[in-house]
Amino acid sequence: MKMNIVFEKIISRRDDFPSLKQEINGYPLAYFDGPGGTQVPQSVIDAVSNYYYTSNANFHGNFITSQRTDEVLDGTREKIATFLGADGFKNISYGHNMTSLNFSLSRAFGNYLNPGDEVLITQLDHEANRGPWLALRENGIVVREVIVLPDGTLDYNDFESKINEKTRLVAMGYSSNVTGTINNVPLIRQMTYKVGALLLIDAVHYAPHFPLDVKALGVDFLLCSAYKFYGPHIGILYSNGENLNRLPTYNLRTQLQHAPFSIETGTLNHAAIAGVNAAIDYIESFGEGDSTRNKIVDAMEKINLYEDAICKDIFKKLNKIENLTIVGPTGKDAKKAPTISFDIKGIRPADICKYLGGKGICAWNGHFYGIRPTEIFGYIEKGGFTRVGVSVYNTIEEVDRLINAIKTITSGVQIN
Numbered sequence: 414m415k416m417n418i419v420f421e422k423i424i425s426r427r428d429d430f431p432s433l434k435q436e437i438n439g440y441p442l443a444y445f446d447g448p449g450g451t452q453v454p455q456s457v458i459d460a461v462s463n464y465y466y467t468s469n470a471n472f473h474g475n476f477i478t479s480q481r482t483d484e485v486l487d488g489t490r491e492k493i494a495t496f497l498g499a500d501g502f503k504n505i506s507y508g509h510n511m512t513s514l515n516f517s518l519s520r521a522f523g524n525y526l527n528p529g530d531e532v533l534i535t536q537l538d539h540e541a542n543r544g545p546w547l548a549l550r551e552n553g554i555v556v557r558e559v560i561v562l563p564d565g566t567l568d569y570n571d572f573e574s575k576i577n578e579k580t581r582l583v584a585m586g587y588s589s590n591v592t593g594t595i596n597n598v599p600l601i602r603q604m605t606y607k608v609g610a611l612l613l614i615d616a617v618h619y620a621p622h623f624p625l626d627v628k629a630l631g632v633d634f635l636l637c638s639a640y641k642f643y644g645p646h647i648g649i650l651y652s653n654g655e656n657l658n659r660l661p662t663y664n665l666r667t668q669l670q671h672a673p674f675s676i677e678t679g680t681l682n683h684a685a686i687a688g689v690n691a692a693i694d695y696i697e698s699f700g701e702g703d704s705t706r707n708k709i710v711d712a713m714e715k716i717n718l719y720e721d722a723i724c725k726d727i728f729k730k731l732n733k734i735e736n737l738t739i740v741g742p743t744g745k746d747a748k749k750a751p752t753i754s755f756d757i758k759g760i761r762p763a764d765i766c767k768y769l770g771g772k773g774i775c776a777w778n779g780h781f782y783g784i785r786p787t788e789i790f791g792y793i794e795k796g797g798f799t800r801v802g803v804s805v806y807n808t809i810e811e812v813d814r815l816i817n818a819i820k821t822i823t824s825g826v827q828i829n
């Protein structure tokens with residue numbers, strides 16, 4: 414399909430998002446904080462509210478709303494499995510968010526590993542995929558971190574020198590929510606196979622922008638969050654085969670003790686889970702193909718084409734602005750998620766984002782919980798970065814508004 418047809422089709426869907434019809438100080442809302450969480454289409458809002466109208470109950474009961482709740486929970490697990498390229502139901506667990514699922518995993522690993530065993534993490538990661546593993550040092554487990562280079566990519570030589578026969582787990586991100594860097598997961602998988610280590614991937618920042626195929630990647634665990642791909646605030650864990658069953662997760666004796674349930678404590682957010690199903694249906698509606706999986710993959714490829722083109726336009730325009738520095742891989746062919754973090758010399762990112770916010774342009778400032786990379790790049794004292802991320806609903810007109818506002822800021826106008 415021609416690029417401009419893809420573009421027209423995607424742009425024509427912007428009205429699906431009711432929140433984007435709001436005006437702030439007379440400006441239409443331009444939402445560039447997809448990396449913090451995307452807006453949701455009407456169909457997701459309807460699915461959440463429909464759950465309360467028709468299906469509200471706890472699960473596994475012998476009455477109609479409980480049976481419907483079972484269908485919502487089971488059906489959404491199957492849909493997520495299709496979205497991730499997983500085998501099905503038993504591989505998909507729910508959580509409050511990615512961070513809590515990862516903490517539950519790390520506590521279980523704490524009881525599974527022995528003192529002296531090693532876990533490898535990276536300097537590029539979000540704190541949600543560092544803190545839970547660093548906590549294992551209390552159990553005598555050695556946690557090493559792979560270096561991030563000044564261009565925002567991982568040092569794969571350092572990786573190779575730190576992975577060894579004692580490494581039991583590599584826990585790393587697929588894409589950085591600060592720089593957009595995409596890590597070479599297939600290469601890391603080869604390294605982990607060689608030493609017999611498990612591989613856990615934080616795909617929170619990758620999943621909204623690229624098709625995922627967990628089986629082809631061969632990962633043991635993969636985490637993502639539906640609120641980054643047009644759904645409600647739900648964390649998702651994919652676990653391969655018997656991996657979750659091997660882990661002594663903390664749970665109640667009343668709880669089902671096997672995958673995918675053994676990591677799910679208490680009552681889940683059923684209405685939000687209904688919304689996750691609708692979010693994946695929404696993504697699928699952008700694609701063509703002879704199966705749900707093929708439609709999802711086609712949709713993600715189209716979404717990626719669109720977002721990448723918008724992101725490159727932002728990059729090109731920001732890159733021409735004096736005193737503005739973009740962090741992370743900047744080469745023309747750099748493979749990255751559509752996320753750009755930048756610094757404007759002498760101006761605090763919080764002030765930049767307050768000014769943008771007043772113009773109806775939503776962008777986030779700070780370290781974005783990617784506190785370690787922000788520290789390594791030397792920007793903590795400067796208040797971190799300003800970050801813009803592209804989602805399916807962003808337009809070229811919004812980019813022009815963003816760039817004009819940034820040019821006003823760099824022109825020396827008093828903004829606070």
Ligand SMILES: Cc1ncc(COP(=O)(O)O)c(C=O)c1O
Binds near residue numbers: 512637
């Ligand atoms: C790369 C990355 N990993 C992990 C997380 C944490 O996800 P959650 O908010 O679901 O705990 C985020 C959230 O921004 C993220 O961007």
